[in-house]
Amino acid sequence: MTFGTAAEVSAPALRLQGVGRRFGALQALHDVSMEVAAGERRAILGPNGAGKTTLFNVVAGDFLPTSGSVELFGTNVTSLTPYARTRLGVCRTYQTSQLFMGLTVAQSLFLAIRGVQKGRFDPRRPKADDPARIRSTEIAETVGLASVLQAPVGSLSHGQQRQLEVGMALAGNPRLLMLDEPAAGLSRSERVVLTELLLRLPRDITVILVEHDMDVALAVADRVTVMAEGTPIVEGNPSEIQANRTVQDIYLGHAVGVHHG
Numbered sequence: 001m002t003f004g005t006a007a008e009v010s011a012p013a014l015r016l017q018g019v020g021r022r023f024g025a026l027q028a029l030h031d032v033s034m035e036v037a038a039g040e041r042r043a044i045l046g047p048n049g050a051g052k053t054t055l056f057n058v059v060a061g062d063f064l065p066t067s068g069s070v071e072l073f074g075t076n077v078t079s080l081t082p083y084a085r086t087r088l089g090v091c092r093t094y095q096t097s098q099l100f101m102g103l104t105v106a107q108s109l110f111l112a113i114r115g116v117q118k119g120r121f122d123p124r125r126p127k128a129d130d131p132a133r134i135r136s137t138e139i140a141e142t143v144g145l146a147s148v149l150q151a152p153v154g155s156l157s158h159g160q161q162r163q164l165e166v167g168m169a170l171a172g173n174p175r176l177l178m179l180d181e182p183a184a185g186l187s188r189s190e191r192v193v194l195t196e197l198l199l200r201l202p203r204d205i206t207v208i209l210v211e212h213d214m215d216v217a218l219a220v221a222d223r224v225t226v227m228a229e230g231t232p233i234v235e236g237n238p239s240e241i242q243a244n245r246t247v248q249d250i251y252l253g254h255a256v257g258v259h260h261g
Helices: 006-010 052-060 082-087 105-114 131-142 158-170 188-199 214-220 238-243 245-251
Strands: 014-023 026-036 041-045 067-072 090-092 176-180 206-210 223-228 231-236
Touching: 014 052, 026 052, 026 067, 026 231, 041 052, 041 214, 052 090, 052 176, 052 206, 082 090, 090 158, 105 131, 105 158, 131 158, 158 176, 158 188, 188 214, 206 214, 214 238, 223 238, 223 245, 231 238, 231 245
Parallel strands: 041 206, 041 223, 090 176, 176 206
Antiparallel strands: 014 026, 014 067, 223 231
16 A cells, blocks of 8 residues: 555544444443544543553554544555554554663664665674664664663663654654653653653654653643543643543542443
8 A cells, every 4th residue: 555645645644433442341442533633743641441552552453443443644444454554654652661671772773774674684784874774873863862872772761761662663754653651650850851852753743642641741742632431532732631620530530421322
């Protein structure tokens, strides 16, 4: 599949229509419909168990929906594998680290770049002017890791490892970048660094951010979707979300009625 037609250019980056996901007797997602415009920064918020990560995994292709459809840039990808979606420009991070602690930052970025290229199994040692090595340095600068390019991943701070995970996702030249709880476990100063990094990302990359830290999410997002019990219940810009009584009740632990027919 290729992109580039007028319909694809004008299509939203993501369109969900009536998406549901069931795990046995548990209905984790209920009739979710949502559109994210190309170039938009969308945050998905909600308490634990709200369905945020399940929704994220359905979009990425790790879970197939039980019902409904998923479109990316005008292409129906409902039944496609995660790898096929990656080829269409979807890159993601995970809640738990997927890094190899024994590699250096440079090696990690190089492998992430080569992993999405043709000839990625070439056993020859790359030359100094290898485009992937040059690109590795550029990405390290983008995510604030140029000074630790040759450092082992295991020696990095938790915040720096999160920055590297973003860098490795950028290595795939994403059209849609999906970040799953990138601020989890970060100190206040590390969250500031991460927020500044996300704000610097090019606008030709659409960003969907699943986050429990409301401060980070609201600083980065253009639009925010708040979920509860597997359903989006509020959508708006950051100011509207901050002022919304239902959102305040959710984060203060008050019960919010969500009924499913």
